[in-house]
Amino acid sequence: MKRVRLIVSYDGTNYCGWQVQDNETTVAGVINEHLSELLGEEIKIAGASRTDSGVHALGNVAVFDTETQIPAEKICFALNQRLPEDIRIQESDEVSADWHPRFQDSKKTYEYTIINRRFPDPTKRLYAHWEYGELDAETMKEAAEYLVGEHDFASFCSAGGQQETTIREIYSINVEKEGDIITIRVQGNGFLYNMVRIIAGTLIEIGKGTYEASKMKEILDAKDRNEAGPTARANGLKLVKIEYENA
């Protein structure tokens, strides 16, 4: 028996999110199906992040246990041959039997992408939120700074999460504008349900001028979901990577 870790990338457009659900096509469900066929045993992977429907990933992390003789490093090649084009395993390796992608400290990096132009660019429609009104990226950047550090992020959490506490630490948030693309890149030790999308939705309102930058601090202090902006669309969100202290 060995435990194998996968670095998993996917285009979330055609999936009902990561987590296995009856009668729905999910990323974990499709990987389980192809891994089980490949290895000839029933495989159930456990993922680090249960991304929502339509959310993308470059580096989600998952593990599974197997009796296979195939070296762990080769599994990514064999599995990619079977998977649909919108899921690709970037890496596979063996980890210790008690290594789990969720129950340990990690640094997660998410990106939220906004395309800011008069009409959408069709080639970006599945991977960026389109906003036609001109956004002020400098004010968004200023507002984002209030979120850095350890805070109670209750204002940025949708109902339905299962966490015991709404305190999280954000290590950094960068807002960058290049041409008509604005990228919000956020790193933290963990994120509440819809947290990055609510932060993005609030920053968009600030970028439009609905609120001033300092409103972000008021929202944070209120600890009330109703104070923050809307949850921005799933298609703009991408889980970029997860880094572990005990790699």
Place this chain on the structure above:
Amino acid sequence: MKRVRLIVSYDGTNYCGWQVQDNETTVAGVINEHLSELLGEEIKIAGASRTDSGVHALGNVAVFDTETQIPAEKICFALNQRLPEDIRIQESDEVSADWHPRFQDSKKTYEYTIINRRFPDPTKRLYAHWEYGELDAETMKEAAEYLVGEHDFASFCSAGGQQETTIREIYSINVEKEGDIITIRVQGNGFLYNMVRIIAGTLIEIGKGTYEASKMKEILDAKDRNEAGPTARANGLKLVKIEYENA
């Protein structure tokens, strides 16, 4: 009667190219259908560039004649309401009755995008050519320089083009690497059939080390399609913009 110009963007993935063909879904065909419905008269647009199946555009240019009373500037809004999500009109305006997007001098800008990493990124699979072997962007840049200027580009032209001469002028080619993305951006007064894709395919071979940079000059001088590299995949190509002296 007035002549209206459209700036047309599309995701070419699901189209058999620009040009109307019987029994095939094409970009011009779909626009003709929706424009005709919108304006209540039969419309046939004429495009600047007949992009191939799978090729994308941010700024292709087209014109049509119409009897409509709708101001030309409003047509983009009304048409975008009807078009599928993978086609968007960026702008519409009235031009003089003899203005044509093909039969006059213009500067065209194309981009060819390569993603260079061990396994594909699923969110880029429709908009970038994936290459797993490490490419040397500096050598590609050096090789590209040989193509700048007025030359006979017969080595970079697939059979099936309808041009009278294979002489064209390339104003600039830039090869830029950012992370795992290499972008080849080329500007010229016109391009032969598959010319940008053959240039990209040749630069990829040079980037892999199959040829040295100076081989590009030999290929150009040979005026023989068999000397150049393969035609790179359509999905990496995007027509970015077309600029006219007589706008």
